[in-house]
Amino acid sequence: MSDIVKDSLPAIPETAFGDSGAETGTADSRAEIGTAHKQKTRIQITNEAKILEAALEVFSKDGFRGATLDRIATAAEMSKPNLLYYFSSKEDIHIALLTKLLDLWLAPLRNLRADGDPREELSLYIQHKLQMSRQLPRESRLFANEVLRGAQHIGPLLKENLYDLVNEKAAIIQSWIDAGKLAPCDPRHVIFAIWATTQHYADFDVQIRSVLRRDDDDQSHYADAEQFLTTLFMGQLVKD
Amino acid sequence: MSDIVKDSLPAIPETAFGDSGAETGTADSRAEIGTAHKQKTRIQITNEAKILEAALEVFSKDGFRGATLDRIATAAEMSKPNLLYYFSSKEDIHIALLTKLLDLWLAPLRNLRADGDPREELSLYIQHKLQMSRQLPRESRLFANEVLRGAQHIGPLLKENLYDLVNEKAAIIQSWIDAGKLAPCDPRHVIFAIWATTQHYADFDVQIRSVLRRDDDDQSHYADAEQFLTTLFMGQLVKD
DNA sequence: TAACATTTTTACCGGCTGGTCAAATATTCA
């Protein structure tokens, strides 16, 4: 494993919860009702974090429809009605979770710099995304589940935030193409390909482990993946 | 679109059902009980096909847990008990469907020839896989859903059939590496990368359409995808 | 057509699901 490179990447937080930030979406949690934002209680903060952590665990495993409030409540170590005291519905939890994690999920792409070297920027992006697949597989599967189902809960977010971000960064890649540093192509497909290849290692984990005969806690193939993907995207796979 | 290339690829059947072949799995359908294989009735054949087609539609949209027997029955234009006359349980339908489609799904990889030119063989594989994403997105999402959930119903198939096939084809790629035609790497990651990038266009369809602002029936981006992926895997993306 | 096998339907069931309600308990703060 390339620890040197790993250290050079932005740190990925162990838990994405516990930070501030208001809920969004269709239904506000009880504490958010009213026009004025009331100060959150200590208990509120910790319990909402516990619920979102539990929801991440359950939703990422079973998908939205497969998940049950009972299981989330059990995982959060509280009763179901108590859970519904903090979030008004199952949908509400799911939307809050996705919304809160979307920024974290898109952070690597945000780091793509126009003034950097194309090779270095793309390599860093791949490494960062791969690191997230390894360290945050639940988040990856959460989004995979949601998008597979047609993005019924974050459709608007995709059409606004994601659209803007991708096209902003695609412009950077386009400038590299214009400078003759990349082959002419729709730069958005470059981004798609990096998403696909890196997230694949989290989303299709079981399949990969079946083919590679890797135990559940064995992550040694990530080093191979990083080297291979770098080679692939740097145009050094096929030789003349 | 490259119709020339498309025509050169093996035809993909409109419907994968209606062919012969016994069910496998834990629970046999009613008609399969007993040691001797009874001849299937006309009605049996058509109804089982209708059920599997309906199940593909529903399972690929909602996943296993999100799908309901009522919805499958409605889609198959029959009553729920009638449906359960042909398949003994929801699980039974799901397993029968996955088992029956697995061969179709792996066909492109089976076509990889050792005696072909690496560039040509890989290009063909990418094109064939991409064509399947475009024409059989439901099948793609069916498998994506199943693997995301930990492959609880086709775990054994992955550890046997898929393992064997991938490693057999990986040996071919390895021979190309040994011949100096490809950069040294674990050839199984080459296969993973092709799976990931091509299936991404079916599994993350909504996301892609959000970013590209494509209507539901607009598939024009597949041409771009094919050209880009070919460029990528042929090592012509990044220039010196 | 009569005897038989196959297919379909109607009625039903227990368990789980998301969610409600009111009462009980814990916490905060004047």
Added chain:
DNA sequence: TGAATATTTGACCAGCCGGTAAAAATGTTA
């Protein structure tokens, strides 16, 4: 402390879920 507020709980519900049983209807074949 005590009143006000925030939190937790247990009891409950209507609707949906996968699945069953048995009879009715349909098809097959001698």
